[in-house]
Amino acid sequence: MSKVLEGIRVLDFGRYIAGPFCGALLADMGADVIRVDRVGGSEDRFVMPVTEHGDGAVFLQANRNKRSITLELGSDEGRRVVRRLVESADIVIANMPAPTLTNLGLDYESLKAIKSDIILVAPSAFGDSALLRDKIGFDGVGQAMSGGVYLSGYPDQPMKSMVPVVDFATAIACALGAVAALYERNRSGEGQKVESSLLQTALNFSSGYLIEEQLLKLDRQASGNRSQSYGPSDIFKASDGWIIVQVIGPSMFKRWAKIMGRPELLDDPRFADDELRGQNGSLLSELMAEWCNKRSRNQALQELATAKIPAGPVYSPAEVHADQAIANSGAFVWLQHPQHVEAPYVAAPLNLSRTPLEITRHAPLVGEHTEEILSEFGFDAEEIKDLRHNNVV
Structure with missing residues (x-):
């Protein structure tokens, strides 16, 4: 079965999540995605280690379906290799500060000089505006500067999301931008730069x-x-245990008041519409809390489901894995890692009915495909030997 991006070649210089997960989604769609690692392994590989050699949990998720080549980008020989790679690529992913991109020859103008229709996907922390582009930031900084952290938690203790939602959403936006740029290139024959930032997300x-x-x-x-x-x-x-309940709109509020056994709330002016129910939400939460305390988690969820009120359990990661309904939904793809670890890769957040996204390849070991890739790009055995001898790969 053909894939949407079959025949598309991607060079992934991304690090951590926003760049690499974009590449993973393109790979799920069938693109040949080549992760360019530092010799010895890039720093994002070893965060939250879960394998014998220290590969991290997020690294596995964000780099599935890819091949890996190690390359010393700072050397003249390394840059020569990059030029050879770019000549046969369709997309380059690089989430690095603009000066770093320029120093490494990965900025759009440098790439375009090598291949005129190249597409550069360049997520960043803050975008390219003059007052922000030199700032350094991660997911949590984007969350904090957006106003979202201020409104989370409590007045005396703001709270960010523990999971890197901004990183992953930025990666999804970049994947959309990459596919859009490919679509437009079919009409114009020209490439372009795709940008997204953690702050804008x-x-x-x-x-x-x-x-x-x-x-x-x-x-x-x-x-x-x-x-x-x-x-x-x-x-x-x-x-x-804990549950989340979300009552929105008058019909749902009527059903909620009925299962609470409090029909008089429907005539209470404090709860006349959604906005007023929000303003007086602490009173409603007190009633709901009292109701929940008298029930088990499953009992409460069953009664709420019967009343067609959105509710769900607050799961720990272990409970997510224990939920058979989630497991049966195809949420996870289990793959054997070369280091004797069977890892549950989380399936992509979208699918296509006729050309489905698939996870078929484990996240690569450091430089696992270096010789294979160099050979495909025209390097002969002697050249590869010299590159290894000089620690370029």
């Missing part, structure tokens, strides 16, 4: 609150897990 997440604040000047403050725009919407403790 995070600002999109916070956009509703940012628009509201600019127009209404509400100066909202954090309220834990409780929504300020509708209710009850909060996280509640049952007798044996």
